[in-house]
Amino acid sequence: VSPEVLEEFVAGISPGDAAAAAAADKRQALLTKPAGSLGDLEALGSRLSAMAGRCPPPVPSRPAVLIFAGDHGVLSEGVSPWPAEVTAQMVANFVAGGAAINAIAGVVGADVVAVDVGVATAVPQPRRQAKGRLFSARVRAGTANLVREPAMSPDEASRSVGVGFEAAATLLDEGADLLIPGDMGIGNTTSSAALVAAITGRQPASVTGRGTGISDEVLALKVAAVTAAIDRLASSRQLPAAALTDLPGEVVLAELGGLEMGAIAGCVLAGAKRRVPVLLDGLISLAGGLVAARLAPACVDYMVAGHRSVELGATAALDHLGLHPVLDLRLRLGEGTGACLAVPVLRAAAALLSEMATFDDAGVSSETA
Amino acid sequence: VSPEVLEEFVAGISPGDAAAAAAADKRQALLTKPAGSLGDLEALGSRLSAMAGRCPPPVPSRPAVLIFAGDHGVLSEGVSPWPAEVTAQMVANFVAGGAAINAIAGVVGADVVAVDVGVATAVPQPRRQAKGRLFSARVRAGTANLVREPAMSPDEASRSVGVGFEAAATLLDEGADLLIPGDMGIGNTTSSAALVAAITGRQPASVTGRGTGISDEVLALKVAAVTAAIDRLASSRQLPAAALTDLPGEVVLAELGGLEMGAIAGCVLAGAKRRVPVLLDGLISLAGGLVAARLAPACVDYMVAGHRSVELGATAALDHLGLHPVLDLRLRLGEGTGACLAVPVLRAAAALLSEMATFDDAGVSSETA
Numbered sequence: 001v002s003p004e005v006l007e008e009f010v011a012g013i014s015p016g017d018a019a020a021a022a023a024a025d026k027r028q029a030l031l032t033k034p035a036g037s038l039g040d041l042e043a044l045g046s047r048l049s050a051m052a053g054r055c056p057p058p059v060p061s062r063p064a065v066l067i068f069a070g071d072h073g074v075l076s077e078g079v080s081p082w083p084a085e086v087t088a089q090m091v092a093n094f095v096a097g098g099a100a101i102n103a104i105a106g107v108v109g110a111d112v113v114a115v116d117v118g119v120a121t122a123v124p125q126p127r128r129q130a131k132g133r134l135f136s137a138r139v140r141a142g143t144a145n146l147v148r149e150p151a152m153s154p155d156e157a158s159r160s161v162g163v164g165f166e167a168a169a170t171l172l173d174e175g176a177d178l179l180i181p182g183d184m185g186i187g188n189t190t191s192s193a194a195l196v197a198a199i200t201g202r203q204p205a206s207v208t209g210r211g212t213g214i215s216d217e218v219l220a221l222k223v224a225a226v227t228a229a230i231d232r233l234a235s236s237r238q239l240p241a242a243a244l245t246d247l248p249g250e251v252v253l254a255e256l257g258g259l260e261m262g263a264i265a266g267c268v269l270a271g272a273k274r275r276v277p278v279l280l281d282g283l284i285s286l287a288g289g290l291v292a293a294r295l296a297p298a299c300v301d302y303m304v305a306g307h308r309s310v311e312l313g314a315t316a317a318l319d320h321l322g323l324h325p326v327l328d329l330r331l332r333l334g335e336g337t338g339a340c341l342a343v344p345v346l347r348a349a350a351a352l353l354s355e356m357a358t359f360d361d362a363g364v365s366s367e368t369a
Numbered sequence: 370v371s372p373e374v375l376e377e378f379v380a381g382i383s384p385g386d387a388a389a390a391a392a393a394d395k396r397q398a399l400l401t402k403p404a405g406s407l408g409d410l411e412a413l414g415s416r417l418s419a420m421a422g423r424c425p426p427p428v429p430s431r432p433a434v435l436i437f438a439g440d441h442g443v444l445s446e447g448v449s450p451w452p453a454e455v456t457a458q459m460v461a462n463f464v465a466g467g468a469a470i471n472a473i474a475g476v477v478g479a480d481v482v483a484v485d486v487g488v489a490t491a492v493p494q495p496r497r498q499a500k501g502r503l504f505s506a507r508v509r510a511g512t513a514n515l516v517r518e519p520a521m522s523p524d525e526a527s528r529s530v531g532v533g534f535e536a537a538a539t540l541l542d543e544g545a546d547l548l549i550p551g552d553m554g555i556g557n558t559t560s561s562a563a564l565v566a567a568i569t570g571r572q573p574a575s576v577t578g579r580g581t582g583i584s585d586e587v588l589a590l591k592v593a594a595v596t597a598a599i600d601r602l603a604s605s606r607q608l609p610a611a612a613l614t615d616l617p618g619e620v621v622l623a624e625l626g627g628l629e630m631g632a633i634a635g636c637v638l639a640g641a642k643r644r645v646p647v648l649l650d651g652l653i654s655l656a657g658g659l660v661a662a663r664l665a666p667a668c669v670d671y672m673v674a675g676h677r678s679v680e681l682g683a684t685a686a687l688d689h690l691g692l693h694p695v696l697d698l699r700l701r702l703g704e705g706t707g708a709c710l711a712v713p714v715l716r717a718a719a720a721l722l723s724e725m726a727t728f729d730d731a732g733v734s735s736e737t738a
Contacts, residue, residue, distance in 0.1 A: 331406065357468070364455060
């Protein structure tokens with residue numbers, strides 16, 4: 001790891017503005033509605049105010065979905081029935097506009113960019129006229145098998161963070177005001193489960209789920225792979241598995257992660273640095289969020305959990321980050337789909353603070369009791 | 370009740386199209402995603418297909434929020450700390466664009482119409498330039514106190530249903546393709562709890578919640594009012610309370626309901642008749658839905674539950690209707706707010722079926738196991 005490079009990404013990230021959050025809470029009490037009746041939207045409005053450093057916060061008008069794509073050497077352990085080339089094929093599908101995330105991004109008016117940070121095979125020519133953009137920034141052609149060896153070198157891990165940071169910075173410079181880091185990578189729920197287990201200290205079986213919907217047999221192989229990876233890392237560091245929770249984020253990323261999780265972490269850091277909200281998706285996005293939080297704890301203040309994935313490890317990561325998800329639609333697709341669906345809820349939380357009348361302004365009587 | 374009038378509203382309502390739903394399920398399996406990975410969106414896509422009678426279903430582009438407003442004689446039982454004139458003041462606020470529903474409707478691109486179906490006091494002149502529209506169709510100036518006597522006459526109940534039906538028909542004629550019946554009415558969670566108790570057969574205390582956030586003392590008065598209303602109705606019909614579940618919808622509406630619940634029922638019937646989805650909100654909207662379902666059971670096929678309100682009776686109504694809510698944001702405001710927030714999820718469910726590429730079209734490999 002080149003600490004100087006990572007330092008550049010985390011420099012200047014400061015916690016959310018507590019005064020702006022308090023101003024939002026105070027304003028909620030004046031608006032024409034019973035106190036507390038907007039539930040989670042009120043808490044979200046306060047958090048958005050803290051991120052922006054002002055109340056009312058801006059209503060996000062230009063969300064950008066960044067789908068970070070990478071492949072995984074752990075696939076050779078038999079952890080998924082899908083062939084690795086699907087990662088590259090789906091990248092072409094994102095660019096052509098035929099994936100689920102394209103349809104959902106269209107509904108909420110989000111820009112879609114696919115970022116090849118570590119795909120193993122050639123990305124095919126899209127079959128339809130391109131709707132999405134492709135950033136080609138491949139750090140390496142897929143990770144090594146984390147059961148046998150570190151998934152990537154420290155330098156590659158840092159570079160994957162840099163790819164996400166730079167891609168996000170590019171979109172922010174273009175005017176994006178809400179970042180949605182999504183993922184694509186056959187095998188990446190295995191790698192993410194290992195990351196979540198190491199960072200949260202949970203048992204592998206309790207954070208390893210069925211991913212794309214695998215059988216009991218494949219699930220057993222997957223739990224075994226995550227367990228073996230944790231044991232390998234613990235043994236190489238001469239630590240008990242429970243002590244892996246103390247390892248630096250960049251070390252866990254290099255040992256157990258994926259290139260897309262590194263890029264997601266970089267994207268989170270870029271959002272936090274620019275005080276822009278980052279909407280996290282499911283397990284892989286949250287695993288990247290865990291790495292980012294380990295690199296710069298204050299960046300949690302800029303994270304919003306878009307949805308509760310059915311993947312077991314997602315809930316472990318949400319609990320660890322202290323995030324309550326906006327939606328629970330029993331999704332398990334990735335790509336940023338669940339996060340993108342939460343965009344209108346964020347917009348509403350911000351718009352309520354800027355657009356609602358107060359009791360005084362509207363001439364509405366308050367309660368008498 | 371004038372049965373001929375109600376017959377006109379329910380005539381021609383037919384169940385959803387099972388063949389279109391089956392076509393949607395079949396199509397889901399061909400799209401570029403793991404089977405079942407879109408969770409609730411897949412079931413919702415099938416239901417929208419059944420409603421429209423075709424797959425893919427249309428993506429709703431012109432949602433209309435109809436906020437039906439009425440007052441409640443039961444307020445004299447001390448069930449709310451808010452004065453009755455707030456109903457009229459909030460109607461003016463909806464028209465001025467200063468209420469929560471206006472901000473949320475703006476985010477999702479929905480039209481807002483306030484419908485005075487039974488406000489007790491004069492609607493003040495809006496203080497800002499009008500953003501919403503007002504339909505004035507007052508059937509009577511608030512209901513009678515349902516603890517002492519029927520809330521309204523059978524004729525008034527039918528007419529309230531007619532107001533909702535006609536208002537919805539007007540908006541559908543203007544091009545609305547998704548109906549969102551909301552509510553405003555100080556005291557209406559008491560009346561709705563009584564409606565829900567009578568139709569579902571639940572105990573009053575199990576369906577009576579804190580509404581705007583009332584104290585333990587006021588809650589006790591509210592449970593007592595609902596219990597007394599149920600007992601009055603049972604005694605007047607010489608039935609045990611448990612047998613009220615067999616009463617016709619229009620009878621329960623007249624005895625225990627509110628003018629806005631009647632109008633909501635009419636709005637649901639209009640949507641079902643035109644095969645347009647109806648997004649239900651919280652307790653009051655669901656109480657109207659229960660009445661509609663009693664009048665025409667097939668109209669449940671056109672209902673989507675927008676969110677799970679924290680009001681106790683809302684969950685009882687959802688269970689009775691067999692609906693799984695899209696969102697759970699711990700809201701308890703009404704106005705159609707929770708339902709309106711679910712609009713983008715409905716749009717996504719429909720857009721996925723029309724816009725996603727199949728594995729074959731996109732050149733993406735299927736799983737091998």
